Amino acid sequence: MSLSDDAVLVLKSYEGQEELRQTYLDHLAAHPDGMWKACRAGHLTASALVIDPERGRVLLTLHKKLRMWLQMGGHCEPQDASLEAAALREATEESGVEGLTLLPGGPVALDRHAIPAPCHWHFDVQYAAVAPPDAAHAVSDESLDVRWFGYDEVASVADESVVRLLEATRARLNVGL
Numbered sequence: 001m002s003l004s005d006d007a008v009l010v011l012k013s014y015e016g017q018e019e020l021r022q023t024y025l026d027h028l029a030a031h032p033d034g035m036w037k038a039c040r041a042g043h044l045t046a047s048a049l050v051i052d053p054e055r056g057r058v059l060l061t062l063h064k065k066l067r068m069w070l071q072m073g074g075h076c077e078p079q080d081a082s083l084e085a086a087a088l089r090e091a092t093e094e095s096g097v098e099g100l101t102l103l104p105g106g107p108v109a110l111d112r113h114a115i116p117a118p119c120h121w122h123f124d125v126q127y128a129a130v131a132p133p134d135a136a137h138a139v140s141d142e143s144l145d146v147r148w149f150g151y152d153e154v155a156s157v158a159d160e161s162v163v164r165l166l167e168a169t170r171a172r173l174n175v176g177l
Contacts, residue, residue: 047073
């Protein structure tokens with residue numbers, strides 16, 4: 001199965017955000033290269049919010065180019081067997097945390113956002129990854145910093161998309177908001 005086929009199956013089984021989900025599916029139907037960075041009309045990306053539910057905190061990266069605190073994530077690569085694999089690879093590479101495990105149930109959220117030219121859109125498929133106890137993290141080449149933030153601190157450092165992802169993740173964990 002191709003990565004694009006996997007993405008279609010993942011999106012078709014995703015519950016919630018119906019209009020946005022259909023936008024993703026329409027994009028893939030219209031753009032055979034819609035999984036890849038080279039697609040100028042936009043492309044799917046995979047990300048994961050690294051979470052430590054026991055301590056009520058999330059690990060965010062200060063993105064080098066955007067200079068914003070974000071979840072870990074990025075472009076799909078030809079070696080990625082699935083969107084889940086891409087999200088887990090990106091989260092591990094960008095956080096330096098070994099032993100991450102994705103929350104069961106597929107993506108936690110979708111977020112489509114404009115990006116600078118030459119491409120126009122990122123169609124981000126967002127997962128949540130649980131960090132092992134006492135996980136050690138490291139700053140990657142794509143980051144200026146990587147830091148843990150308490151749930152209550154996220155809104156003061158990150159934008160609304162990260163706040164929505166945290167809310168969706170906590171709902172998936174059945175943690176009170």
